[in-house]
Structures are given as C-alpha cells and as structure tokens.
Amino acid sequence: MGLVLLSLLVLVALLAPLLPLPDPDATAPAERLQPVLSQGHLLGTDQLGRDILSRLTWGSRVSMAVGFAATLVAAAIGSTIGLVSGYAGGRTDNLMMRGVDMLMAFPYILLALAIVAALGPGLMNALYAIAIVNIPFFARNVRGVTLGLSHAEFVDAARLSGKGHLSIITTEVLPNVLPVIVITMSTTAGWMILETAGLSFLGLGAQPPQADLGSMLGEGRAQLFTAPQVSIVPGVMIFLIVISLNVLGDGIRDVLDPRLRSGALLRPGPRTEVHSDRAQPANGFPSAVLNVEGLETGFVRNGHYSSAVKAVSLHLHPGECLGLIGESGSGKSVTALSIMGLVNSPPGVIRNGGIYLHGDDVHSMPDTRLISCRGSRVAYIFQDPLTTLHPMHTIGRQVEEAISAHQRLDRRALQERSVALLERVGIRDARERAKHYPHQLSGGQRQRVGIAMALANDPDVIVADEPTTALDVTVQAQILGLLKELRRERGMALLFITHDFGVVAEICDRVAVMKDGVVVETGPTQELLADPQHDYTKRLIACVPEIGRGSDFLARVRSVFDAGNKP
Numbered sequence: 001m002g003l004v005l006l007s008l009l010v011l012v013a014l015l016a017p018l019l020p021l022p023d024p025d026a027t028a029p030a031e032r033l034q035p036v037l038s039q040g041h042l043l044g045t046d047q048l049g050r051d052i053l054s055r056l057t058w059g060s061r062v063s064m065a066v067g068f069a070a071t072l073v074a075a076a077i078g079s080t081i082g083l084v085s086g087y088a089g090g091r092t093d094n095l096m097m098r099g100v101d102m103l104m105a106f107p108y109i110l111l112a113l114a115i116v117a118a119l120g121p122g123l124m125n126a127l128y129a130i131a132i133v134n135i136p137f138f139a140r141n142v143r144g145v146t147l148g149l150s151h152a153e154f155v156d157a158a159r160l161s162g163k164g165h166l167s168i169i170t171t172e173v174l175p176n177v178l179p180v181i182v183i184t185m186s187t188t189a190g191w192m193i194l195e196t197a198g199l200s201f202l203g204l205g206a207q208p209p210q211a212d213l214g215s216m217l218g219e220g221r222a223q224l225f226t227a228p229q230v231s232i233v234p235g236v237m238i239f240l241i242v243i244s245l246n247v248l249g250d251g252i253r254d255v256l257d258p259r260l261r262s263g264a265l266l267r268p269g270p271r272t273e274v275h276s277d278r279a280q281p282a283n284g285f286p287s288a289v290l291n292v293e294g295l296e297t298g299f300v301r302n303g304h305y306s307s308a309v310k311a312v313s314l315h316l317h318p319g320e321c322l323g324l325i326g327e328s329g330s331g332k333s334v335t336a337l338s339i340m341g342l343v344n345s346p347p348g349v350i351r352n353g354g355i356y357l358h359g360d361d362v363h364s365m366p367d368t369r370l371i372s373c374r375g376s377r378v379a380y381i382f383q384d385p386l387t388t389l390h391p392m393h394t395i396g397r398q399v400e401e402a403i404s405a406h407q408r409l410d411r412r413a414l415q416e417r418s419v420a421l422l423e424r425v426g427i428r429d430a431r432e433r434a435k436h437y438p439h440q441l442s443g444g445q446r447q448r449v450g451i452a453m454a455l456a457n458d459p460d461v462i463v464a465d466e467p468t469t470a471l472d473v474t475v476q477a478q479i480l481g482l483l484k485e486l487r488r489e490r491g492m493a494l495l496f497i498t499h500d501f502g503v504v505a506e507i508c509d510r511v512a513v514m515k516d517g518v519v520v521e522t523g524p525t526q527e528l529l530a531d532p533q534h535d536y537t538k539r540l541i542a543c544v545p546e547i548g549r550g551s552d553f554l555a556r557v558r559s560v561f562d563a564g565n566k567p
C-alpha cells in the first residue's frame, strides 16, 4: 500500500510540467480564497488567488525532491562515517563517534535552524541543514553493525588473504550493512520531508513565490478559520507522503530481514496454542507421574499447518528414567517442549493429545497453574546452558532467581540454598563460584549450573534435552553419573533426550525410539538393546562403537545398513 500510494504521488509530482495546470505562481487578486470545487479551481485558491491544486502538485515535487536528496546526502556521509569508524575501531572510532555525539547533543531542529541561519534561508540551505542533522542516525546505526562484522571470521579470512582495507570494506562489510542503510533511509525519508516542511513553514526553506508543502502550510496559517482549505490541503499531502513512506519503510524492513518475514520475532504467547477441537485420549496410566497420550504438535507456516510429531505416547513412573532417542529433526525437542506448553506459538500448535501430570491434563490447566508447574513440578535442562543463562547476572543470582520463582525465602536463606545446590551438583568452592558470570565457567560447569536450577524446586519430573551433547566424554560421564545419583536420591522421574544409544544404555530404564515425528519402538532398555525390532533401532544401535573392536565394529555397521532398506 505504501509503495502504491508513494508511486502515485511521485508520478503526479514528476508529471507536473505535462499536466494541464495553471501557473502555480500566477496571482489573481479577484479570485482570492475561492472554496474547493469552485469553477476552474478544483482545490480552490489561496490568499493571492493562486490555484491550490497547481501549487500543491509543484510544491509536492519540491518537497519530495529536497527530502529525498537530503536522505541520500545524509545516508552517504553518515554511512561512510559509520563504516570507517566501526571498521577502524580504537582511536579513529572514538574521535568520529564523539563528533557524532556532539551533533546529536543539540536538539536537531535547533541545530537545523542554526545551520540555516548561518547559511541564509533558501531551499538548498534547508536541504544541507536537514542532511547534516540526520547524519548521526546513519553513522550510529551503520557503525554498530560494522563493529560486529569487523570481527567476523569471514572478514578475518579476507584480511589474512591479503585484501586491503578499502576492498574489505566495500566487498565484505558493505554488502552486509546495505540492508541497514536501506532500512534507515526508508524510515527517515518521511521524517526528513517533515523537517523540510518545518523549515519552510518557518520561512527558512522555499522562498516566495516558490511553493513547497511547508511554505504553503505557513502561508495558509493566517486563513486557518476563514479558508481552512488553504492549509488543510498541503497538510493532508504531507500526511499522505509521510505515511506512505513509513509504511513502505516497514515493508522494506520486513523484506530485508528474513527473521521478521518468518514471524520469528513475534512475541510468543505464554503457552503453546492448543487446537480447540483436539482429540484428547483418556489417561491410560493413572499411576504415572507424567503421561503423554497421542500427542500431535505442528507448525503453521504461511498459513499451512504441518505436523512435526504425531501420535506420540510416552509415560514416566516416579523415579523412572525414559530415554527418547532419534536422529536430528525426528521431533524429540518438540515432544519435550509440548509437555509444558513451551513450543512457541505462533507458529506452534498442539493439534491433538492429552498430557497428564499426576493425572491432571496440563493443557486444560489455566495459564497461572501451568506456569506455576513449570520449574516446580516439571523442570528442563537444555543442551547449551550458555544460551539459557543470563550473561549479565552471576550464576548464584540465577540459581536464587530459580528458587524464588516458587518459594518465598529471605535473601540469606536464598543465598544459602543456592550455594548448597551448586555444591550438590559438584561445583567446587561453590560460595566463591556463585559470584562468577556464565562466561567465566567451563561448558561442564555451566551444565551443572543448569542442573542446579532444574533441581531448585525439587520437581517430580526433569526433562533433559541432550544435556551432554556439547560436552566431552569425561565430563559427559560425570554429568550422567550426577543425574543418576540425583534421581536415586530424590526419586525424580527423568525424560532423557539424546541421539546416542551409548548414553541411553548408561542411564535409562526404558527407551522410546523416534523417527520422523513418530515413536517407532519402545521397551525396557536392556530388552530393546538385546533384541531391537525396528530397522531404524537396529541401525542406531549399530552406530555405537565398542572399544577394542574396531574392524569388527565397521563390519557390523555395514551389515546392519546393508540389511536395512536404505542407510
């Protein structure tokens, strides 16, 4: 809509010389202040009898030309400053940015007025003033993006390959910054047209008899009550140009930023959307602490629904460990997140199924109850704690926060409990360590913090989504040992997600094998390992290497894969 409206306005402005319009500056005192739709003057006349339609068309042409030219000048200068400053860093960056800061420290309209006052009134000088006051917006935006890019691996690679600075800026950095420049241009162009109109309104832009939208508005001010059309018409035109530019700017931003296009930045609701007429199978395992019956969760992409997991049924008895195993993309995480309604909606939807926690259907619970169950009755441990821990808070404070979400304790008791939890998960010197930030810990220690947070409120169920995948084998063994111990000690049930049968054999009582969103086989771990029924299970088991049986292992894997339809 923005593009259509703006194209129309630009087209009319461009065609002004060809349109059968009277001279915009020709005065006719006998015809002054004619109303709208009067004979020969579609939009009436102004206080000097000039045709408003003609002045509007020519005036829009001038306003848009000045606004767009100022945008280009500000974009070119501001982006160059941003690129050089962000790329060079250090003293250059400091000097340039302090200059920009000084420009930003003045109220921009005062600065524009001061510049025009110094240069003298006139359209060109208004253009310079508007361009200058907008340079900081481009410089700041572009510098921020460039700063991040200048340390990116592909820029380092270009530098090491012998490319010069100018070449790196133009071929490596600029293409990545271009969307930011275009977005800033499209969102500030409307603003600049407004500012140009503002200067002309004050008599500092277009000089009589030349028309631009601001000067028309200024001249019409005196007749606001006797002949309102003289000021309303240019006012509406300014509104149309600016709104079309802003709408277009938003559209361009959405197109250039794929995350916005896919809706990924939409704020998800507090729980996964549940389809209103979902099939809800009855609870077949009343004694289970957690029972998932016939779960189907999917995603709506571009208005089309497609399921990610289908007819998944799992149950967990108190103190039991169930392994959920399958290749990447088989639907393990979607299943796990569906349990507590943590799949982002949009785009996620729980289409069918019942999830029973101690016999209560989780997705029939009101929001407050569901939210209070998260962390207190079912807790999660995720694969990479660095992405879930807050980088600016100490780990002690984050464990305290997890506790205080469900328990009312005073500050001292919170601290003590947090240190005790950190000690319990094997963080040495926990009291000191609690004062550290996540980046000061190793991957294994961060995962221990994640476990401490999951344990904070003694949950009945812990869902561990590949908690050891990012860790080396020795730390992995320690974490598995810790989870086993905690399970025994606290009687928690554990849903352990992995793609590694070695890990399943180590920790799980039962195992469910997932492929393409469906559970293909389930059973007690030892039985399933000894006598797998499904081809896919056989292939997964065959992939677990055994120490000391190198050549034999490969032969076994090959024979299992050959026996299956497809590797």
Ligand SMILES: Nc1ncnc2c1ncn2[C@@H]1O[C@H](COP(=O)(O)OP(=O)(O)OP(=O)(O)O)[C@@H](O)[C@H]1O
Pocket (backbone or CB within 6 Å): 299, 308, 326, 327, 328, 329, 330, 331, 332, 333, 334, 335, 347, 499
């Ligand atoms: N936000 C989303 N939008 C659309 N599809 C998604 C989204 N999240 C997951 N999916 C799809 O759901 C399916 C299951 O994904 P899921 O993350 O559960 O796999 P997984 O088995 O946990 O894999 P991994 O072991 O790699 O974590 C995949 O096909 C994935 O593309």
